[in-house]
Amino acid sequence: MSLDHQPPPPPLFTGTGQSDLVSTPEAKKSAADTIDHLEHGTKDSGTHADESTANIVKAFGPHDGHGWVTSGALKKAHHTWGEQVQALMNRLGYEKSALVGAKTRLHNTDFGIKHGIARPGSPLDLF
Numbered sequence: 001m002s003l004d005h006q007p008p009p010p011p012l013f014t015g016t017g018q019s020d021l022v023s024t025p026e027a028k029k030s031a032a033d034t035i036d037h038l039e040h041g042t043k044d045s046g047t048h049a050d051e052s053t054a055n056i057v058k059a060f061g062p063h064d065g066h067g068w069v070t071s072g073a074l075k076k077a078h079h080t081w082g083e084q085v086q087a088l089m090n091r092l093g094y095e096k097s098a099l100v101g102a103k104t105r106l107h108n109t110d111f112g113i114k115h116g117i118a119r120p121g122s123p124l125d126l127f
Contacts, residue, residue, distance in 0.1 A: 028099045035096040039089060046085050053078045 053074065060071035 028102065032096050032099040035092050039092050042089060
């Protein structure tokens with residue numbers, strides 16, 4: 001090993017691949033619609049799972065002082081699953097809102113910048 005030279009620089013990756021950035025209004029609307037579809041499906045599946053799990057917890061629950069340990073464990077697991085589903089729903093809602101609101105935010109920013117630099121003030125504006 002010699003200390004009188006530097007190691008070669010890392011390679012530059014300049015591929016011609018396509019990025020995952022959605023930039024057209026149509027693509028953003030399509031992505032938001034897909035998220036909307038996912039939200040409805042997730043909510044419907046969650047409702048079905050809630051009903052099914054409640055029935056199973058009741059069936060395995062204590063009867064005449066005896067019950068299965070499975071009932072409590074299943075109830076706890078379902079509670080954790082419900083928290084995860086809620087986190088997913090929150091994330092989907094945030095992403096959909098970001099896609100739908102991106103156009104408005106960018107337009108308002110552009111509009112504000114345009115009016116800020118459109119024309120310099122003049123002493124005649126005071127009259």
